[in-house]
Amino acid sequence: MRILLLALYAATSWAIAPGYMVKWSTTGDAAGIFKGLAGNIEFDPANLATASFNVTIQTSTLNTGNGLMNTHAKSAEYLDVAKFPTISFTSNKVVKAGPGYQAIGSLTMHGVTKPLTMPFTFQQTGTGGTFHANFTVNRVQFGVGRSGDVDDNITIDLTVPVTKK
Amino acid sequence: MLKKLLLLGAVSGLLAGILSLIYSKIYSHYLGVDFSTIASPVKMIASSVIGGLIAALGFALLHRMLGVRTDAVFNLIFTTLSFASILGPIATKLPLELQSPELFPWLVMPMHLFPVLGWLTLKPLFFPPKS
Numbered sequence: 076m077r078i079l080l081l082a083l084y085a086a087t088s089w090a091i092a093p094g095y096m097v098k099w100s101t102t103g104d105a106a107g108i109f110k111g112l113a114g115n116i117e118f119d120p121a122n123l124a125t126a127s128f129n130v131t132i133q134t135s136t137l138n139t140g141n142g143l144m145n146t147h148a149k150s151a152e153y154l155d156v157a158k159f160p161t162i163s164f165t166s167n168k169v170v171k172a173g174p175g176y177q178a179i180g181s182l183t184m185h186g187v188t189k190p191l192t193m194p195f196t197f198q199q200t201g202t203g204g205t206f207h208a209n210f211t212v213n214r215v216q217f218g219v220g221r222s223g224d225v226d227d228n229i230t231i232d233l234t235v236p237v238t239k240k
Numbered sequence: 241m242l243k244k245l246l247l248l249g250a251v252s253g254l255l256a257g258i259l260s261l262i263y264s265k266i267y268s269h270y271l272g273v274d275f276s277t278i279a280s281p282v283k284m285i286a287s288s289v290i291g292g293l294i295a296a297l298g299f300a301l302l303h304r305m306l307g308v309r310t311d312a313v314f315n316l317i318f319t320t321l322s323f324a325s326i327l328g329p330i331a332t333k334l335p336l337e338l339q340s341p342e343l344f345p346w347l348v349m350p351m352h353l354f355p356v357l358g359w360l361t362l363k364p365l366f367f368p369p370k371s
Contacts, residue, residue: 140333142342
């Protein structure tokens with residue numbers, strides 16, 4: 076009986092599959108991607124109480140497509156990758172929101188932690204699935220660069236294919 | 241004279257293209273990067289030959305205006321323009337799937353100087369200096 080209950084309440088664990096895309100963009104020229112996404116994803120659409128996200132991105136994997144812009148973005152003036160090697164998101168709870176979901180938690184970037192609500196959708200296909208999220212982060216609030224140089228608001232577009240663990 | 245100039249432009253451009261090709265092979269081999277989708281062999285040779293032909297037309301045009309002083313002025317313009325053109329690769333934004341874009345300018349910048357080097361090297365063979 077206890078095993079049955081555990082099985083009922085156990086969250087579904089997902090492993091991040093290759094081919095994920097972490098894009099960021101502004102209304103100007105500054106745009107790019109991050110590689111180095113890793114973490115634990117627990118998500119069952121039928122049991123959101125057990126859902127949790129604990130993911131990190133390696134800041135050194137930033138790529139804008141231009142060497143000078145990469146150096147600038149990774150420098151102490153912006154992401155300061157030597158001092159802050161990761162950006163992380165940890166959810167506190169996941170709730171249903173319209174056709175999708177919301178992961179409510181905290182984002183840590185540049186050594187600053189702020190609350191973040193990340194809207195996302197999930198499409199399951201057999202033993203796999205794809206998470207998709209699109210949200211905006213105000214980089215200045217995290218101490219990433221000064222206001223005005225680049226857009227304060229950075230749009231993040233995540234497409235993360237996953238497979239069942 | 242124009243035919244000879246165009247031949248010099250084409251041959252020196254071809255030489256520059258071949259040098260670019262060799263240089264890119266060495267660069268990719270030792271640094272482990274592959275920018276062949278951006279700087280393909282066809283693009284390297286074609287752009288060098290086109291550059292050589294444009295230089296030939298420029299020389300012919302300048303010769304009509306300057307006569308005997310053409311060489312000095314042309315060499316100065318060609319070298320300056322070639323040097324200025326290296327700003328292009330520095331500002332280039334590569335497709336995001338290509339890693340290490342900071343190594344791209346170091347691949348392409350020397351190539352921008354090969355056409356002028358080819359021209360200066362081969363010109364005495366096509367137009368021997370009058371003693």
